[in-house]
Amino acid sequence: MTNGDVETIDKDGQWVNRVIGEPERSESYSSKEEAIEEGQALADQLGTTHTVRPAVATGDITDPQE
Template structure:
């Protein structure tokens, strides 16, 4: 299944401004958010198994934040 062919009930795990969300296609009321990617993926897989649906994980969008400290010369 291609990522753009999600069907009703499929689970999509994605990053929304640092919060990881399991979005249930067509059933937003049972979507959930998590503070860690790992937890969201684990719970997304469980929910997909319960619903008999597919689960995909979208990569996080680059934030453009420099994470390495700048060293003074």
């Protein structure tokens, strides 16, 4: 990845879009779908690439409805 590229990652249940080399542009979202949509829009605006990193299995049992 190069500076300006947008990466969507899962950070402890929160989905985050980060711009490589520009940490001040990071945004967090409660849903994966919203983060992906916004991440792609940001990458399009910046003229860069967008990458989605899958969530890493932790073995924890969680209920996102609660």
